[in-house]
Amino acid sequence: MDKIVCTCGNVNPAGTLLCESCGRPLNKETADKKLVDMRYEGSARRSQTYNKTIIDKVWNFFSSVKVGVWLIVLILVAASIGTILPQVFYVPATTEEDIAAYYERIYGTFGTLYYKLGLSDLYSSWWFQGLIGMLGISLIIASLDRVIPLYKSLKKQKTKRHFSFLKRQRIYGIGNIENGEESISKAEEKLKTMRYNVKREGNALLAERGRFSRWGPYINHLGLILFLFGVMLRALPGFYVDETMWLREGETLYIPKTDGYFLESKEFIYETYSKEESEEVFGDAIDRVGTIAKNYQTNVVLHKGPEGAVAGHLEDLTFEKEAAIQVNKPLKFDNFSVFQMDFRLDELASMTFQLQDKETAESFGEFTINLADPKPVYELSDDAKVEILDYYADFTGFEDGVPQSQSPLPNNPAFLVKMYTPEFPKGETSFVMIKETLEPLGENQHKLAFQSVETRDVSGLTVRKDLTLPILMLGGLIFMIGVAQGSYWNHRRIWIQQLEDGQVVVAAHTNKNWLSIKRDMDAVSEVANLPKYEDQQDEDSKAEKEEGV
Amino acid sequence: MVEVSSTLLFIAFIAYLVATFLFGGAVKSSSSKASKSYERWGKLAITVTIIGFLSNIGYFITRWIAAGHAPVSNLFEFTTAFGMLVVGAFILIYFIYRITALGLFALPIAIIIIGYASMFPKEITPLIPALKSYWLTVHVITAALGEAILAISAVAGLIYLLKNIDMTKKSKQRFWIEAVMYVVVLVLGFIVATTSFTLAGYKAEFNYVNKEEQVLTMEYHMPPIFGMNESEAITENRMQPLMEMPPLVNAKKLTVVTWSVIFGTILYILLRLILRKRIAAVLQPFTKKANSQFMDEIGYRSVLIGFPVFTLGALIFAMIWAHEAWSRFWGWDPKEVWALITWLFYAAFLHLRLSKGWEGKKSAWLALIGFIIIMFNLVAVNLIIAGLHSYA
Numbered sequence: 044m045d046k047i048v049c050t051c052g053n054v055n056p057a058g059t060l061l062c063e064s065c066g067r068p069l070n071k072e073t074a075d076k077k078l079v080d081m082r083y084e085g086s087a088r089r090s091q092t093y094n095k096t097i098i099d100k101v102w103n104f105f106s107s108v109k110v111g112v113w114l115i116v117l118i119l120v121a122a123s124i125g126t127i128l129p130q131v132f133y134v135p136a137t138t139e140e141d142i143a144a145y146y147e148r149i150y151g152t153f154g155t156l157y158y159k160l161g162l163s164d165l166y167s168s169w170w171f172q173g174l175i176g177m178l179g180i181s182l183i184i185a186s187l188d189r190v191i192p193l194y195k196s197l198k199k200q201k202t203k204r205h206f207s208f209l210k211r212q213r214i215y216g217i218g219n220i221e222n223g224e225e226s227i228s229k230a231e232e233k234l235k236t237m238r239y240n241v242k243r244e245g246n247a248l249l250a251e252r253g254r255f256s257r258w259g260p261y262i263n264h265l266g267l268i269l270f271l272f273g274v275m276l277r278a279l280p281g282f283y284v285d286e287t288m289w290l291r292e293g294e295t296l297y298i299p300k301t302d303g304y305f306l307e308s309k310e311f312i313y314e315t316y317s318k319e320e321s322e323e324v325f326g327d328a329i330d331r332v333g334t335i336a337k338n339y340q341t342n343v344v345l346h347k348g349p350e351g352a353v354a355g356h357l358e359d360l361t362f363e364k365e366a367a368i369q370v371n372k373p374l375k376f377d378n379f380s381v382f383q384m385d386f387r388l389d390e391l392a393s394m395t396f397q398l399q400d401k402e403t404a405e406s407f408g409e410f411t412i413n414l415a416d417p418k419p420v421y422e423l424s425d426d427a428k429v430e431i432l433d434y435y436a437d438f439t440g441f442e443d444g445v446p447q448s449q450s451p452l453p454n455n456p457a458f459l460v461k462m463y464t465p466e467f468p469k470g471e472t473s474f475v476m477i478k479e480t481l482e483p484l485g486e487n488q489h490k491l492a493f494q495s496v497e498t499r500d501v502s503g504l505t506v507r508k509d510l511t512l513p514i515l516m517l518g519g520l521i522f523m524i525g526v527a528q529g530s531y532w533n534h535r536r537i538w539i540q541q542l543e544d545g546q547v548v549v550a551a552h553t554n555k556n557w558l559s560i561k562r563d564m565d566a567v568s569e570v571a572n573l574p575k576y577e578d579q580q581d582e583d584s585k586a587e588k589e590e591g592v
Numbered sequence: 593m594v595e596v597s598s599t600l601l602f603i604a605f606i607a608y609l610v611a612t613f614l615f616g617g618a619v620k621s622s623s624s625k626a627s628k629s630y631e632r633w634g635k636l637a638i639t640v641t642i643i644g645f646l647s648n649i650g651y652f653i654t655r656w657i658a659a660g661h662a663p664v665s666n667l668f669e670f671t672t673a674f675g676m677l678v679v680g681a682f683i684l685i686y687f688i689y690r691i692t693a694l695g696l697f698a699l700p701i702a703i704i705i706i707g708y709a710s711m712f713p714k715e716i717t718p719l720i721p722a723l724k725s726y727w728l729t730v731h732v733i734t735a736a737l738g739e740a741i742l743a744i745s746a747v748a749g750l751i752y753l754l755k756n757i758d759m760t761k762k763s764k765q766r767f768w769i770e771a772v773m774y775v776v777v778l779v780l781g782f783i784v785a786t787t788s789f790t791l792a793g794y795k796a797e798f799n800y801v802n803k804e805e806q807v808l809t810m811e812y813h814m815p816p817i818f819g820m821n822e823s824e825a826i827t828e829n830r831m832q833p834l835m836e837m838p839p840l841v842n843a844k845k846l847t848v849v850t851w852s853v854i855f856g857t858i859l860y861i862l863l864r865l866i867l868r869k870r871i872a873a874v875l876q877p878f879t880k881k882a883n884s885q886f887m888d889e890i891g892y893r894s895v896l897i898g899f900p901v902f903t904l905g906a907l908i909f910a911m912i913w914a915h916e917a918w919s920r921f922w923g924w925d926p927k928e929v930w931a932l933i934t935w936l937f938y939a940a941f942l943h944l945r946l947s948k949g950w951e952g953k954k955s956a957w958l959a960l961i962g963f964i965i966i967m968f969n970l971v972a973v974n975l976i977i978a979g980l981h982s983y984a
Contacts, residue, residue: 082947108947112940119936126926126973149803150840166924285920316718324594324658327715339721370721371917382919505919515921519908523900530896555896558889 051205056192058092061085063199066208078579079211081552084200086192105181106188114178121174125165128157179271182264190261197254203247204550209538212550213557214564218574223541229571230539237563239537246541252534257554259529266522273514284379284508291390291415292499295346295357298506301379303348305360311386311500314338339383340369341502345376368504378508385503391453392499396475396491398429398462407464409494414453426465429491433459438476446474462489535560539573549573593658594716601651601672605706607644608679608699611637615695619878634692638683641695645683648676659716662729666717667974670732671709674970677740678702681894685744689890693882698747704779711786727913734905735931739966741898742938746963748891749956754872755879755887756953765953766872772960773871774860781856782848789814789851796830798823803839810844817850818843845975888951891959899938906931930969937962 047055053064060073061084068074068085079085090106093099104110128150136142146154146163161168209215220226227248234241239250277283286299288306295307314337318329329335346360366374373380391414398407408423414436421429435448438457446457455477461470466488474481475491535553537560542548553560557578564576614637618630652673655663663669682698685691719728750772757765796812800820810820819833820843837843860871867874910931911921922928941958944950950958 108943112943112948115936115940115943119933119940122929122933122936125924126929130924132924151838321718324660324716325718328713328717331713331715332717335718336720337718371725371727373916373919380919384919507919509915509921512915512921515911519911523904523908526900526903530900556889556893 053199056087058087058089059085060087061208062205063196064201066200066204068207068211074207077211078213079208081212081554083189083193084196086196088188088192090188102184102188105177105184108185111178111181111185114174114181118171118174118178121165121171124162128154128163130166131164134163175271179268182268182271186261186264190258193257197257200249202242202244202249203540204249204538206540206542206548209540209548209550212538212552213578213580214549214551214560214576215579216549216574216576217546219545220547220572220574222572223545223547226547226572227539227541230567230573233567233570234537237566239535248537248539250537250539253532254534256528256532257534259525259527259532261525262528263522263525266518266520266525268518269521270515270518273511273518276511276514277509282510284506286506287384288504288506289387290341290343290502290504291392292501293392294415295360297348298379298381300506300508302377303350304363304376304379305346305348305357306381306504307344307346308502309342309344311388311502312338312340312342313386313388313500314340338369339386340367341383341386341504342367343374343381345374368502373507378510380507382505382507383502384505387501387503389498390501391456392497394456394496395494396429397494398423398427398464398489399492401488401490404492407489412458414456417458426463426468428463430461430463430470431458432461432472435459460491462487462491464489533559535563537564537567547574549576551576593654597651597654597658598714600647600654601706604644604648604651604676605703607640607647608703608706611640611644612696612699612703614640615692615699616878618692619696619881630692637692637695638686641679641699642683645676645679648679652676655716661719661723662733663716664732664736665719665723665728666712668709668712668714670736671712671970672706673733674736674740675702675705675709677737678705678743681737681740681744681898682747685890685894688893689886691882691886691890693751693879694744694747694890696878697751698744701743701747704776704783707783708779711783722917725913725917727909727916731905731909731913734901734909736905738898738900738902738905739934739970741894741901742966743963745891745894745898745959748887748894749959751879751882752884752887752891752956753953753960754876755882755884756956757872759870759873759876766870769872770870773875774856777860777863777871778852778856781854781859782852784859785814785848785851785855788855795827797826798833799826800824801839812844812847814847814851816843816847818846820844884952888955891955892945892951895938895941895959895962899935899942902938903935907935926973927969930965930973934962934965934969937965 046057047059047069049055049062049065049067049069051062051065051067053062055063055069059069061068061079063084063086066079066085068079073079073085088106090103094103128146131142134142134145136145142163143155143158146158148154150157157163165171210217224246227243227246231241231243231248231250234248234250237252239252240254241248241250284300288296288299290296290306290308292308292311295305298304298306315334316325316329316337318326325335342365344365345363347363348356348361349359363376368374368381368383370383373382375381393411393413395409395411397409399405400407407427410421410423410429412418412421412431417431417434419431421431423429433446435446435457437448437450437452437454439447439449439455441447446459448457457474457476459472459474461472463470471487471489472482472484473487473491474483477493480490533553533555535551537551538549540548549564551560551564561578567573568575614633618633618637652663655669659665664673678698679702682694682702686694753765753769757763757769759766790813794813794815796816798810798812798816798820799807800810800823802808802821809826810823815831816823816833817835818841819836821837821839823833823836823843825832833843837846863871910928914923914928915921941955941962944958945955
């Protein structure tokens with residue numbers, strides 16, 4: 044398409060509606076309207092100009108506000124559907140089968156349907172992410188489609204505008220004024236005191252303020268695009284770590300995904316509010332609710348291993364720092380944070396047994412089994428020992444005569460042992476459980492008598508690294524700046540001009556808050572003699588009412 | 593201190609009630625020629641409102657001192673603060689536009705919100721570990737302030753609609769505006785029902801089996817219309833549930849909702865019988881003095897002012913805190929999702945208004961729907977869809 048040359052001589056890009064320089068309408072359609080559409084200054088938007096190739100069509104689709112609003116509404120509705128039932132990540136099950144069973148057991152047929160339709164993991168579904176992606180594309184294209192021509196147009200605007208532009212402004216007035224030029228000069232002075240940026244060109248005046256608010260929408264969109272970009276970066280390796288670790292008191296473990304860091308738990312602390320400490324203020328609440336948690340805390344020591352250290356090798360650790368990890372107070376090092384997320388109190392740590400004669404209760408010695416790491420043999424004396432043949436940490440029962448353990452956690456430890464005594468140098472076999480003993484190969488003369496147990500607390504910690512956070516923060520900040528810029532300021536322009544026939548014209552435009560610009564006009568009219576203005580849009584609506592439209 | 597605090601809240605509540613009537617007087621007297629008397633009523637009304645608001649702030653500060661943390665940590669405290677901020681936002685907008693009709697509708701809404709709040713346990717609760725952070729103060733107060741400013745836009749929208757919908761002819765809009773009135777009466781029904789049964793001292797305990805097949809005890813404060821799963825009465829001489837619910841449904845909450853609907857509906861029918869008109873039609877004359885263009889402008893401006901505040905408080909501060917407390921800035925928790933939905937909704941509102949020219953009635957309806965979403969997030973998400981945010 045060709046460029047459009049205006050009568051004033053300015054060369055406008057194809058598709059321009061109002062001459063960038065003087066404001067003359069450039070086609071019949073625009074000229075036929077009583078008011079000009081000032082939203083994008085009548086500039087040449089790509090989407091309104093070209094519609095031939097596929098690229099044009101895609102561009103036009105995504106640049107449409109209507110499409111954008113539809114995408115917002117679709118995302119909104121989809122997001123709300125995801126809150127009807129808990130999402131999978133809040134469900135206490137890990138395997139697909141368990142999850143399906145959970146939805147069916149708790150929520151019945153509806154739950155099954157919800158699960159089968161994939162609504163239970165809606166936010167990571169391809170279609171939901173697709174909608175967000177489309178919204179992102181829409182943000183980019185719709186902004187580019189508008190901001191570039193708008194910028195050019197506002198930059199090129201001349202102080203002196205053509206009459207045909209002025210008379211199509213919503214706020215407009217014309218009349219014969221004595222000493223027109225003097226009035227314009229007075230208005231100029233007044234407008235300057237009102238913090239307008241005033242330009243004068245002979246008998247033409249343009250007062251402008253707050254143009255930067257026009258960039259608000261594009262800046263906030265830029266912030267959102269940056270934010271979405273940051274979220275996408277998480278998919279790249281190295282940017283994002285999300286691991287959990289269970290750390291027992293006294294234990295030292297490699298912190299997953301870190302560069303050779305190890306964490307040692309000194310102590311887990313769980314505190315509740317007591318009535319004594321704050322009877323007067325909190326007493327009623329504690330009475331009603333029962334116990335209220337006050338603190339979850341893991342006292343830890345951070346160690347650094349030698350170069351290339353991996354899990355399981357605890358030698359040569361160097362002390363880094365001591366810290367107390369609390370909820371809301373994670374441990375931070377490098378780019379990692381370790382959060383207090385969960386805990387288990389009183390997990391079995393070790394069990395102490397005595398090998399004794401069933402009848403006489405004569406003891407052959409005591410030994411303690413570390414449940415996290417049982418030894419194969421416990422030597423009690425020269426001729427007495429206990430051999431651990433097999434260990435079932437979380438014993439659930441026998442299946443076809445074979446003992447089963449459902450997890451490696453020592454929730455219900457059981458041992459298959461062989462007891463060696465002077466009388467039985469070949470050993471007696473026994474299956475030892477809490478509170479019970481089985482003798483699978485016939486009756487024994489000796490037994491392991493349970494003596495005592497030690498427990499310890501376990502801290503559930505989350506290990507997190509998120510290098511995208513600065514990008515997200517920046518995106519959020521830019522969004523806020525843009526939104527504030529566009530919401531709390533507005534772009535006002537007032538044109539005053541004396542025509543060749545001597546009449547004075549006033550016109551004004553603002554992108555929002557018309558009450559204020561009218562107030563400004565009134566303030567100027569108080570000092571300068573100017574023709575009365577009218578709000579031409581208001582008249583339109585009046586006329587519409589009269590016609591019954 | 594705790595007692596001083598409750599007294600101040602009570603004073604504020606009464607002041608808002610009185611101010612509502614004064615605003616009513618201001619709007620009514622304006623129909624007569626005596627514009628001086630109109631101004632006098634209006635001035636008196638806003639003065640009483642400000643006294644109430646100061647007293648309300650007094651409640652907030654004294655409770656803060658007593659508790660040692662900002663009083664926004666449970667449903668009662670948050671909802672009361674929200675009501676207070678609605679009044680604050682109204683006062684702000686009043687001094688920009690000086691519209692008395694706005695007070696006549698904004699104050700009753702604040703009164704209902706505070707009344708609703710006081711139906712929940714009022715004692716001061718100590719903070720659970722997750723809430724122990726200065727972000728509690730920053731995030732919750734900013735979010736509530738944003739929501740309060742957005743609520744003013746709904747009030748302006750309501751006035752716009754009451755004024756501009758033809759109440760003499762049957763139409764969809766006339767039906768829906770009356771439906772909004774009915775919902776407001778239902779909230780009153782909840783307050784009346786709760787207060788009546790509390791005054792009567794109703795209490796009944798039941799054992800029931802929950803969805804994890806554990807036997808638990810549930811205390812009802814209203815006669816059980818619906819019983820919990822396999823419920824068995826512990827308290828003697830009390831009504832038996834009319835119907836038993838499956839373990840998925842919290843029958844106690846369902847009972848509360850049902851009683852609220854029963855009381856609210858009776859209240860609504862009584863009102864209709866006494867007034868012999870639709871409630872919307874009864875309110876319409878009070879909006880006569882309001883300028884439609886002004887209302888439209890207020891509705892739009894309060895969204896413009898409220899939207900950035902809401903974004904900052906309910907999304908940005910929320911994300912920063914969520915990252916500190918829960919290790920992730922976003923976790924698709926229902927409350928988070930509904931904050932996002934609210935945000936998306938107002939984003940759509942602004943685009944429709946700016947680009948598609950949705951002004952007047954369309955814009956007013958949207959403002960009203962926005963408020964409904966905010967209230968849904970406050971009421972339903974806390975009470976029905978339990979998530980990380982259910983502290984009440």
